[in-house]
Structure formats: structure tokens, C-alpha cells
Amino acid sequence: MKILVINCGSSSLKYKLFDMNNDSVLAEGKVERIGEKDGIITHQTVGKEKVSQIKPMPEHSAAISECLRLLTDAQVGAIQDLSEIKGIGHRVLHGGEYFKQSTLVDDTALHQMEELRELGPLHMPANILGIRSCRTLMPGTPQAAVFDTAFHSTMPKHAFLYAIPYELYQRYRIRRYGFHGTSHNYIALRVAQLMKADPKDLKIISCHLGNGASLAAIDGGKSVDTSMGFTPLEGLMMGTRSGDIDPSALEYVMEKEQVPMANIINMLNKHSGLYGIADAGDMRDIVKGVEEQKPMHMLAYDMYEYRIRKYIGAYIAAMNGVDAIAFTAGIGENTPSLRAKICDNLSYFGVAINHEINQQRGEFELSTPESKIKVYVVPTDEEIMIARDTLKLISENNNKQEKR
Ligand code: ADP
Secondary structure, eight states, rough: EEEEEEEEOSSSSSEEEEEEETTEEEEEEEEEEESSSSSEEEEEETSSOOOEEEEOOOOOHHHHHHHHHEEEEETOOOOOOOGGGEEEEEESSSSSOSSOOOOOHHHHHHHHHTTTGGGGGGHHHHHHHHHHHHHHSSSSEEEEEEEEGGGGGGGOHHHHHOOOHHHHHHHHHHOOSSSOHHHHHHHHHHHHHHTTGGGGGGGEEEESSSSSSEEEETTOOOEEEEOOOOSSTSOOOOOOOOOOOOHHHHHHHHHHHHHHHHHHHHOOOHHHHHHHHHOSHHHHHHHHHHTTTTOOOOOHHHHHHHHHHHHHHHHHHHTTOOOOEEEEHHHHOOOOHHHHHHHTTTGTTTOOEEEEGOOOOOSSOOOOOSSSEEEOOOOOOOOHHHHHHHHHHHHHHHHHHHHH
């Protein structure tokens, strides 16, 4: 059974076609610069030549049409006919309180996603457009939505509420939602496999460190706390996002600089984090700057590491223990010096790593046999999780219909 996974961003789109008989990737690609006249499409079917084209991409449905055309192309395609695709799984940023798990998309689900648009103004419009375009282009094919927030829906109320007047939660659902849930879920399942244990018996801290970054405390396979909040702005210091900040400082800056709130939020999202301190939002540049002993790069690096370590400490307390810490995503997977600094500063908890092994790439354990807490690097795979959920929902739906 073949499942297509689509991840629509505001001006880009990534896709992966899976053969679910063995969880293998058949083809993948991406479209960049959607909305501009010179869109860039790259596509590769496994075992075939990689193709790259420049074409006008006025909107998301044109980009999806192009992906579908490439997937069925006689030379570079992976399938003969679109009917081979039995389902499409979409990554959707925000499930709000409506979606506590993945869902098959029908008119009601789409309507609810529309209502959640304001909670994710950067991502939700593109996510919804992607689903609508696929419904038009492949009307008979089931579509599933897999939400970045859903895995965190198990957080207890004392963890997800902000200490503000309760009416604001009742009236507007102001609360911590958390993001990167699909990735944190994958990490928790994979760590349990690596430890040959049942996820139900483990306490895990998952560190997803990409351009956006969040930690999750996962107890018994369920998210019990996470560092991102109402939006993906809260928590850790990120590439260009500030993470935690005292809101009073914002009012102060608004008055001093005479700028509206929208500008402040934009500054917190796009001009803060590593970029705000060192003028470089990419961890590769920060690491290079640290090696060259550039003071602001060293400061940004120290701030970044310190915030992660504080959250790890907090989550050990939140779960009253931890069995494993796992690093993932662009920075978590590729920055051994950062992992070493974090782990060496957790020696009080009994964390000990092998510094040589820590230099490796891919999936591995870096803790020593004596370490009280296991430490892993696990490359994340959100797409396979989306494909699996899509397949599961379609099978359940088919079973239901057969019983009728
Ligand atoms: P996104 O959140 O956009 O999916 P990624 O998971 O791709 O982000 O992570 C992007 C971050 O990973 C960037 O800061 C980038 O510098 C970092 N990164 C990627 N490759 C490396 C590498 N080889 N060494 C250090 N950092 C890396």
C-alpha cells in the first residue's frame, strides 16, 4: 500500500511517497518559492536520477499538481498511476483542543482546522491549502491530518495551564499546546526499542533541536510537559526565536521604541535567539564562531546550551526521574560539542558519556555503561509517523465500513 506524505509550509512543500509494506521511501522531493515566478522543484525517485526544475509556482495547488506529475512521470516517477496512492497524510501544525489525535479529513474536520487558523497564522493557512488542493486533485483518495500538537494532548492540566485568570482558558483556550509532537513521539518509541523496554516503563526527555527547538518530558509513553507553549515561541532559545521572556520587557520596549505589538512578536520570532545575539541563526555558523573564539558566538552558544540544560533539570524534577535523554533534529543530531557540554554538566544526575562515540553520526548511544541515565542520538522521522497514522486511520475506516 502506498501513502503520500505532504508537509506544506507557507512558501514551500515537502513530500515523500512510502511503500507501507516495508516502510520504505519510494520517492521524495520539495517545492520552494511557492508564490513566486521562479519556483524550484527537486524530485528523486529511489534508484533514479535526481531532477531539479525551475517553474512558476503561483500557489500550493500548482505545486502539488507538479509533485503528482513527477511521481507518475515515465522517466523519473515512482508509480504508473495516481490510483496506486491509497492515502495522503498531511502535517498540520495546530490541532487546538479539537484534535487529540490524527484524523481522517472530512468537511467537519476542515471546518475545525479553519477555526484554528489564528492559532498558527504562519503555518495553518498553508496546511489547510495543501489539504484542500489534494481533495480537489485526488477527490477519491482519503486524506489524513496529523497534528504537531496532538502528542502533547496528554499533558495534565497543572502542566498545560498558564497562571493567568482561568476565564481566559475557558473563553479562548489560552494554554500550552506544545509542538514537534510527531517527532517527540517517534523519539520515545525508538528509544524504547533501543532500550528493549516497553515505553510504558520509561521516563524519557526528548530534545528536538532544529531551527525551532523544544523539549518534551515523556512518562510512560505520554507527553507530560513540553517547552513550547500556546505558540512555538515559548521555551528554549532557538535559531531566530527568543523562547521564554518576561512579557513586561516587551511592553517596556514597545514604549521606548514606539512600535506596535505585531513588530515585537515579529522581532521575537525572526530576529531573536542565536541570530539576535550573534547575528547568525544557523548553528553551523555559531560553532565555527566558537572555534574562532568570537565573543558573541561564544555567548550565544553558552546561552543556548544553558537553557536546554535548565529544562532538562526541570523535566527530571517534573517526572521525578529519567531513564533516557535523546537528542534529535538538525542541531541535536549534528552538534557533538553541544551534546557533550550539556551532558558533562549533568554529572550530578549521574550522566556520563563516551566523548569519542559522541562524535558519530546517525543513531547511537553515547552514554557509558556506568551512566545512570542513557543518552542517545536518534535521527527523527516525522514522515514515517505521518504515513503510519494515515495507514492506520484508513484501515480502521475500511474495517468500520465492512462491518456495516
Ligand atoms: P527545521 O526546524 O527547519 O526542520 P532542522 O532540523 O533542519 O530544522 O535543523 C536546522 C538546524 O540544524 C540549523 O541550525 C543548522 O545549522 C543545524 N545543522 C544542520 N546540519 C548541521 C551540521 N552538520 N552541524 C551543525 N548544525 C547543523
